[in-house]
Each structure stands twice: as structure tokens, then as C-alpha cells.
Amino acid sequence: MHWLLMKDGNMRDRRLDVAVVSEIPASYLTDGYAVIPSLFDPIEISRIAREIDRLFEDYARLPAGHTYDLDSRPGDGSPGRIPALRGVLTLRPELRAARGLARAVTLAENLIGPEAEVLWDSAVYKPSGSSSETPWHQDEAVYGLSKIRKPRSIVYFWVALDAVGESSGCIRFVPGSHLGPLLPHAWRNGDTSSSLVVSGPIEGPAMVSVPLGPGDATVHHSRTLHGSGPNASGSCRKGWVLGVGRPAAPRWLRRLKRGLLGAAGRSGGR
Numbered sequence: 089m090h091w092l093l094m095k096d097g098n099m100r101d102r103r104l105d106v107a108v109v110s111e112i113p114a115s116y117l118t119d120g121y122a123v124i125p126s127l128f129d130p131i132e133i134s135r136i137a138r139e140i141d142r143l144f145e146d147y148a149r150l151p152a153g154h155t156y157d158l159d160s161r162p163g164d165g166s167p168g169r170i171p172a173l174r175g176v177l178t179l180r181p182e183l184r185a186a187r188g189l190a191r192a193v194t195l196a197e198n199l200i201g202p203e204a205e206v207l208w209d210s211a212v213y214k215p216s217g218s219s220s221e222t223p224w225h226q227d228e229a230v231y232g233l234s235k236i237r238k239p240r241s242i243v244y245f246w247v248a249l250d251a252v253g254e255s256s257g258c259i260r261f262v263p264g265s266h267l268g269p270l271l272p273h274a275w276r277n278g279d280t281s282s283s284l285v286v287s288g289p290i291e292g293p294a295m296v297s298v299p300l301g302p303g304d305a306t307v308h309h310s311r312t313l314h315g316s317g318p319n320a321s322g323s324c325r326k327g328w329v330l331g332v333g334r335p336a337a338p339r340w341l342r343r344l345k346r347g348l349l350g351a352a353g354r355s356g357g358r
């Protein structure tokens with residue numbers, strides 16, 4: 089029996105050390121992910137989507153360190169196929185006031201404990217007709233493959249900026265994979281600013297695709313295997329990924345570091 093009923097009426101899972109409150113489906117414990125409908129309200133998400141669209145229109149002129157590609161083709165001169173933009177909140181700090189972000193932090197705190205904040209964010213656009221999949225990976229693997237310090241704890245939200253379905257490349261998960269080990273990973277195409285990709289075959293229950301409406305989100309555990317399919321639809325698939333957690337280093341130290349390194353000082357990912 090892994091579950092404990094707490095005095096406050098919430099359930100706590102001993103294996104994951106997470107509390108599950110009414111706003112997060114209990115399936116998070118067994119599946120390693122959950123759907124959060126309307127994390128952002130329609131007006132707020134369309135405003136955020138417009139701002140991020142504008143950043144993508146200016147993609148080539150953004151400061152170094154903000155742009156990367158989950159499926160770059162190093163060396164062949166062609167543009168990558170899943171352009172991504174890290175640090176939207178650094179480039180557009182006014183978006184930090186979004187009510188949906190406050191809600192994400194509260195939900196994350198219910199899962200991982202107090203003092204959570206948005207540690208990292210990235211918009212991932214998959215252009216119409218892109219045959220490129222985002223490969224299966226566990227976000228936790230980034231800490232072993234890069235010099236990024238592992239936060240004390242973190243969960244990830246995938247926020248739909250627009251409606252996304254199976255044919256347009258919605259996020260998909262391997263339920264229960266968060267209960268298994270961290271698998272060996274590599275960088276896609278050997279490119280350290282590309283996507284993580286799990287080495288070897290995936291074992292486990294069938295994957296689940298999660299269609300979402302604008303402003304809906306999923307939240308997943310850092311060890312949950314996830315990815316997304318090609319975009320066969322006629323429009324760009326737009327997602328915004330938020331890493332919300334309890335930082336490894338105190339806030340003052342990170343501010344100092346960011347000041348010294350510049351806006352994109354927190355390079356790398358996840």
C-alpha cells in the first residue's frame with residue numbers, strides 16, 4: 089500500500105512523496121502525468137500566444153542563446169524542423185503576471201512542496217507539414233547530459249497555445265514510466281541544443297496521446313517518458329513548456345549569475 093490519507097484529506101504517495109489535491113487527478117500518481125483543463129483562460133492564452141508568435145516572427149534576430157531546434161540538421165545547412173525558443177519569460181517579463189502561471193506554481197507546489205517557481209520555459213513550434221517527431225525522452229536526463237544543476241524538485245507543464253490533436257502532434261506519454269529508472273539518453277543528431285532522445289527501445293504500456301484545447305495543459309513528472317508526433321495538419325502546432333520547481337540554488341545567487349551572464353545566462357534546457 090503506497091497511499092496515505094493525510095489529516096487534511098489529501099492523499100500522499102510514499103514512493104513519489106507527492107500530495108494529490110483535488111485539482112490534480114489522482115491518476116498523476118500512477119500515470120506520471122495529468123491533464124489540467126483551462127490552466128490559462130481563453131483571453132490570457134490568446135494574448136500569450138500572440139506575444140510568442142511575434143517572437144517567432146523575429147526569430148533570426150533574437151539574442152543568442154534563446155533559439156534552438158529540437159530537430160536541427162547540423163552541417164547540412166537546412167533549417168531545423170522543430171524551432172524552439174527558450175526564455176520567453178526573460179524576453180517578455182510582463183507575461184510573468186499571467187494568472188495561469190500563478191496557478192501552475194500552486195499546482196506544482198501541491199505536487200512537490202512549497203517555494204516552487206517557474207524555473208525554465210520554452211515555446212516549441214512544429215510547423216504545418218513537419219514530419220518530425222519529438223523523440224521519447226525523460227526530462228530528468230538533461231541534468232546528466234549537461235552542466236545544468238538539478239533543481240531540488242521539478243514538474244513540467246505542456247501548455248497548448250492553440251488547439252492541438254493527434255494529427256497535429258500533440259504531446260504523448262508512456263503512462264507509469266516515471267516509476268521506472270532513468271534511462272540512458274543522448275542528444276538528437278549529437279547536437280547539444282537539440283532534443284534529448286532515449287537510447288534503446290521503450291518498454292511499457294501503450295503510449296497515450298493527449299489532445300488539448302487552447303489554454304489546457306498537461307503536467308508531468310521529470311521521469312515520465314514523453315514526446316510528440318509529426319504535424320500533418322494545415323497549421324503550426326504551438327506549445328509552451330514550463331519547468332516549475334524548487335531551485336537548487338538560492339534566488340539571490342541565481343539573480344547575480346543571470347546578471348553576470350546576461351539574459352540567456354540560463355542556457356541549456358529543462
Ligand SMILES: O=C(O)CCC(=O)C(=O)O
Nearest residue numbers: 212222314315316327329
Ligand atoms: O513540444 C514537443 O514536441 C515536446 C517538447 C518536449 O518534450 C520538451 O521540450 O521537453
